[in-house]
Amino acid sequence: MKAIRCPQCALWTDGDKECCAYCRYDLHQTEQQAAKIEAGRQFRSFPVPEIHPDDPYWRRGAIHVLRFFQLIFTAFISLIGAIASSTVH
């Protein structure tokens, strides 16, 4: 038996089985999903700081605040670009 942690319910379960013994989550589907998520990250052109669920609350909160200001900054730059392109003919 190879014990692995279920990504859904975070309990240790038998990794040789098809799905989690506690929540019936498909364990072998997760590798494909993780590959898809990783591929999606590579296509995402705008760098956004990652929020890891295992981080302490203050770090997650700080990253949320950082993302908020990043969004405001991006929106402001886009607005400047829109105004500049609409006034120059």
Ligand SMILES: [Zn+2]
């Ligand atoms: Zn589970």
